[in-house]
Amino acid sequence: MNVHGTSPAGRNPLPALAAAICLAAFYALVASSVPGLALRAFFLGPLSSRYAFFSLLGEASPLLLAALGASLAFKAGVFNLGGEGQAALGGLVAALVLGAAASRGLWPPFAIAIALVAAAISSALLACLSAAAERFAGAETLLTSFLFSQAVLLAVDWAVAGPLRDPGSNLLAMPPIPKHYLLPRLAPPSPLDGGALIALGLALAFAFLLGRTRIGYELRLYGANPLFARVQGLSPALAWWPLATSGALHGLAGALLVMGSSGRAVKGLSGGVAWNGIAVALVAGTEPLFTLPASLFFAWLDLGARASALFADLSPDASAIMKAAVLFLVTARPRSKPRGPGRARKTARSRPRAL
Amino acid sequence: MQSFGFDLFVAAGCAAGAPIALAALGGLFTELSGALSVALEGSMLAGAFAAVAATRITGSAALGFAAGLGAGLAIALLVALCAERLGADVFVAGLAANILAPGLVSVVSEAVFKTKGVVVVDAFMRGPQGVMALAKLPVVGPALFGQNAAFYLLALAAALLAFVVGATPLGNRLRAAGERNEAALAAGLDRSRLRIIAHCLAGAAAGLAGASLAAGVGAFVPGMSSGRGWIALVAIYLGGRRPAGVLLASFGFGFLIALASAAQALKGAPAELLLALPYAATAIALIIGRAARGRLT
Amino acid sequence: MELLAVRGVSKYYAETDTLANHEVSLTLGPGEIRAVVGENGAGKSTLARIVCGLVAQDAGEVLIRGLPLPPGNVRAAERAGIGLVPQHSLLAEGLSVAEAIALGREPRRAGFLLDRRRAYVEAAVLAERFGFQLDPAVAVGALSPALRRQAELMRALARGGEVLVLDEPTALLTEAETAGLFVLLRRLAEAGKAVLYITHRAAEIRSLATSLTVLRLGRVVADRPATGIEDCELAALMANIDACGRSASAENGDGEPPITPHETARAGDAATAPPLLEARDILLDGPGAAPFSFGVHPGEILGIIAHAGNGLDQLEAVAAGLARPRQGAFIVCGRPISACDRGELRSRLLSYVPADREGRGLALAASVADNLLVLERHEFGPRAHALRRLLQTRARELAARGGLSAALSVPAAALSGGNRQRLVLARELDSRRPAAILVDPTQGLDVAAYDRAIASIRALKQSGAAILLLTSSLDELLALADRIGVLYRGALVHLAPKDLRLSGKRLAALMTGLEAA
Known part of the structure; x- marks a missing residue:
């Protein structure tokens, strides 16, 4: 399997999005006894009020960060399937830092900043394990990132529901973090918090980094064709960047999940944010700026499904089916001719021992 | 597990390894044919649920297993058609299947059983009585004869798959389809069709593996595949894409799970933390394996 | 019948x-x-x-x-x-x-089993x-x-x-x-x-x-x-060469100008300067391979010609520092290429037009401008955004020099084969690097672009660059090279200054192994 250097960027996402919306409508019509109500709840629910709209933005923020992380890795031709574990680790670290800060009475803005940085760094290090495995042993990042992440995921779950568990609660969760050590709410009573600004800022920053700076330029070239990058003398150290940054962004996503409205680290806190992030990144064609609308779309599907479950009789998990439909179709490109000899490029030239 | 014995440990390892081995053998078809088998996880979960649902509804475990197999196959077929007929990226389509399976299961479960949670079924059967007597043999007794029916079904299916790879023209043709040159084209083989067949075989195997997971627990638990499909994918690479190696890697992981479970019985052992060890150990094994391979070439 | x-x-x-x-x-x-x-x-x-x-x-x-x-x-x-x-x-x-031979029409047992024994026996x-x-x-x-x-x-x-x-x-x-x-x-x-x-x-x-x-x-x-x-007749038929040994198309007008005394004098100077590119006892893979050495001096084009499968691609990889020869070393500006920092090597010392345009020479998914500027990326500082206009200007300048008319923002994948080649040439034919390795540099170009490329390569030589030309085309070789080498089955069977008495016919004979050197 040679998965390096092939970036499965989505082509034109609009047909796939349309298909998902049609599927949602079809599902509402077939499965609901009150299809009109269900449809309205599904499509307009998330936009029906200020509260609902701000919730949508809040819901989209961690997803946006995870999607940024995924698209950055894809852009550089790297597969990071360890986002779930990286997010869980980030969440745990943020909770630990804030818990310790609160007990020492640290200045909250400072504590929050430390927590975010610590979360990002710890997850970046986790992701770098895979980069090292690829660099020094040639082990596929696709596999090692998943394995490391899965181990960390289980370890975090154990920690959260075991030694670190809040004894005073019947939730499988750590003790709640004091309110003033959480990200500030931007529009109470909605759950929208400062995380949205962080996510938005980072999305813009990464769009800038990739599009306008030398390191971003080199990363793009590396992702477009690693052999070309080597021939043109780009630094091999570039290979560390995509995974480290991707890990850091996933760690921040996890931290946001903990420092937002829930205010505590719960068992299974990552809750699929990284898998959804990958889907969002692919729908956005791995372009950082396009992850903004794409993550809003996915959050909208989630909230719409939840609203239709609340007001009508549909399942909130139906959104997963819509997301899958988008993902199934987003890279499709119907062809007239049958495929030639695989994706193998013609490199007929014999080479003496490669360095 | 009140009294921990070595024979029971071997039995537990086999039981944990068997579903992974079956899914991995199935996935081996896809890998040999040159496509990625990312959707094993989704096929497994769908298979587990379909098996429980069908057994609950019909009361027949046999029909349950058949439904599990069918569900896994359906998921894989969806991936195969998207990839081979619509030109979608096979990795992305596989991810889509892994997102689809839990969502679909939850929606159907709520519609049929009015719950999104655990669905219990008690119709899964134990092994035949005659065999049970042999389970008293030392060491291998419980491993070979003390398992439930699902285990034997898996063994049968795994043997069938290994047989197909090794003893029928299909095995050779799939291998040729996965080659980088035009061997398949020159032999007049339809690569795309071969890949679809490979996806379907992998899906069916993973579905059956999922069904046996559910049978082992006697219930469907959301997320019960818990990464085993991915582990199966790792086992394919760890096993060097050869049936024997794949089986070895799968059962190796199974025994790690059994070891972790057994260690949980010790007093004060951090139960869930131990469950993380098999994944870390597999990652390390993969890295060591790759490093060794790199030194050879 | x-x-x-x-x-x-x-x-x-x-x-x-x-x-x-x-x-x-x-x-x-x-x-x-x-x-x-x-x-x-x-x-x-x-x-x-x-x-x-x-x-x-x-x-x-x-x-x-x-x-x-x-x-x-x-x-x-x-x-x-x-x-x-x-x-x-x-x-x-x-x-x-046996199995590979039988693929697609395998002998069977019991209708569905692969009959390995029969495949083997057959x-x-x-x-x-x-x-x-x-x-x-x-x-x-x-x-x-x-x-x-x-x-x-x-x-x-x-x-x-x-x-x-x-x-x-x-x-x-x-x-x-x-x-x-x-x-x-x-x-x-x-x-x-x-x-x-x-x-x-x-x-x-x-x-x-x-x-x-x-x-x-x-x-x-x-x-x-x-x-x-006759051997010579065959060689002439293959290579499109007439009796006097000049390439026929060269005579049609797009060939070399007559050698001026000035140029000859320059070539004489060049030989005294130390070589910028040097092959020392290089041994390639292959059944007939033998070690060889050569040097390319400033202001000189050494052209090495071979048919496919004779080791030209291996020599390219060695000279570009992408592979190690079985023995010997390739020296760029006095240092073994394996000891050079690749980033510095490419941006300061060595131009390289690879044969594998798409694999080595271009990042097809990246834009034309990105491809053009890759060797000059350091010159714009880490915050190139501030100089975006400057970047654009420089890319446009390079494109104009190479006669590339495509939009700078489209991906390189959207270019035709000829334009891809122009892009690579536009980037690489730059006098700020003293040495160059050009592999089939005019392949896939139309007449106008061919003329322009030949002129740019000559201009590069005039500016004092040492150029190693690896080619499979006699036209290109005769139009550009000052000295000519022939690689046959991994051995350098001929290496001498270009001499009009050495006919194209004889070169073609050397290339096809009809004549030992």
Whole structure:
């Protein structure tokens, strides 16, 4: 399997999005006894009020960060399937830092900043394990990132529901973090918090980094064709960047999940944010700026499904089916001719021992 | 597990390894044919649920297993058609299947059983009585004869798959389809069709593996595949894409799970933390394996 | 009646904008061994693939015993008795020889089981009958190049091949192995098989072929019996060279200007300066390889020419620092290339136009501007955004210099083959780097772009750069090189200043092994 250097960027996402919306409508019509109500709840629910709209933005923020992380890795031709574990680790670290800060009475803005940085760094290090495995042993990042992440995921779950568990609660969760050590709410009573600004800022920053700076330029070239990058003398150290940054962004996503409205680290806190992030990144064609609308779309599907479950009789998990439909179709490109000899490029030239 | 014995440990390892081995053998078809088998996880979960649902509804475990197999196959077929007929990226389509399976299961479960949670079924059967007597043999007794029916079904299916790879023209043709040159084209083989067949075989195997997971627990638990499909994918690479190696890697992981479970019985052992060890150990094994391979070439 | 007839076959590849075959016709009878010869890119392989149904022709037809074959249908061609021994193996690496031969039509037991034993026996019987020294139980991936050829031949024969099409089968074979293969082929011809033998090694024709088709730029330029053909005549036919040895197209106007005394004087100066590019005792892989050395001085173009499969691609990889030779070292500006920092090497010292444009020379997914500026990325500082206009200006400047008219923001993948080549040239032909390795630099260019590229390369030389030109085209070589080397089977069989008395005909003879140096 040679998965390096092939970036499965989505082509034109609009047909796939349309298909998902049609599927949602079809599902509402077939499965609901009150299809009109269900449809309205599904499509307009998330936009029906200020509260609902701000919730949508809040819901989209961690997803946006995870999607940024995924698209950055894809852009550089790297597969990071360890986002779930990286997010869980980030969440745990943020909770630990804030818990310790609160007990020492640290200045909250400072504590929050430390927590975010610590979360990002710890997850970046986790992701770098895979980069090292690829660099020094040639082990596929696709596999090692998943394995490391899965181990960390289980370890975090154990920690959260075991030694670190809040004894005073019947939730499988750590003790709640004091309110003033959480990200500030931007529009109470909605759950929208400062995380949205962080996510938005980072999305813009990464769009800038990739599009306008030398390191971003080199990363793009590396992702477009690693052999070309080597021939043109780009630094091999570039290979560390995509995974480290991707890990850091996933760690921040996890931290946001903990420092937002829930205010505590719960068992299974990552809750699929990284898998959804990958889907969002692919729908956005791995372009950082396009992850903004794409993550809003996915959050909208989630909230719409939840609203239709609340007001009508549909399942909130139906959104997963819509997301899958988008993902199934987003890279499709119907062809007239049958495929030639695989994706193998013609490199007929014999080479003496490669360095 | 009140009294921990070595024979029971071997039995537990086999039981944990068997579903992974079956899914991995199935996935081996896809890998040999040159496509990625990312959707094993989704096929497994769908298979587990379909098996429980069908057994609950019909009361027949046999029909349950058949439904599990069918569900896994359906998921894989969806991936195969998207990839081979619509030109979608096979990795992305596989991810889509892994997102689809839990969502679909939850929606159907709520519609049929009015719950999104655990669905219990008690119709899964134990092994035949005659065999049970042999389970008293030392060491291998419980491993070979003390398992439930699902285990034997898996063994049968795994043997069938290994047989197909090794003893029928299909095995050779799939291998040729996965080659980088035009061997398949020159032999007049339809690569795309071969890949679809490979996806379907992998899906069916993973579905059956999922069904046996559910049978082992006697219930469907959301997320019960818990990464085993991915582990199966790792086992394919760890096993060097050869049936024997794949089986070895799968059962190796199974025994790690059994070891972790057994260690949980010790007093004060951090139960869930131990469950993380098999994944870390597999990652390390993969890295060591790759490093060794790199030194050879 | 002839076994095989090709009538007026044409094939156009839109992707690369090349007319690979143009109204090609030939016939082949039982017992005949027809050599199809021509330079690289003459359309030989395309013809072979059309005959075998791997490629569908645009016009014309292929007839077997007078019956036309459906175009692009492998199975029909195979049923009609055409067997291909291609340049790139058609055997599945992971299978045993017997299994790979039987692929797609496996013998079966009980209707659905693979009958390995029978596949093995059938292959062994075949090997015995025609004298192959090959164990059918061995894995294809483990075969040597010579045994692999045998396996391919067996595959073709096992499929009832009456017409055997061999596409440059001796590229990786030693002399002895080649001789062994020829014995086999003659035996097959005596058994009534017809052989279509594609090669650019003219030396092989005399010992094997009974008839001869010469292709040039996709057209048949000669069709005659192979007996009694003179070496020089053959070389002239292949290379399109007239009696005085100048390239014919060079005489048509786009060739070199007459050498001026000024230039000769410069070349004289150059020889005294230390070489900027140097090969020291380099040994390549391959059966005939021998160590060689050369140096390229400032203000000089050393052109090394070879047909495909003679080690030019290996020399390219070594000279670009992408591979290590079996022994020896390649020196750039006094330092072994393996000891250079690659980033500095490429941006400060060495221009490199690779043969593999798409793999090494371009990042197709990135934009034209991104591709143009890759060697100058450091010069704009880490915050190039502030200088965005400057970047654009510089990219436009480079593009203009290379005659590249495409929009700068489109991905390089959107460019045609010719424009891709212009892009690479625009980036690389820059005097700020003192040394250059150019591989087939004008391949795929139209007339205007060809002239411009030749002029830019000469200008680069005038500015004092040391240029190593690796090429498979005599035109390009004669238009540019000051000194000429010929690589044949991994050995540098000729190295001397360009001399009009050394005719193109003789070079062509050296390249095809007709003449030892």
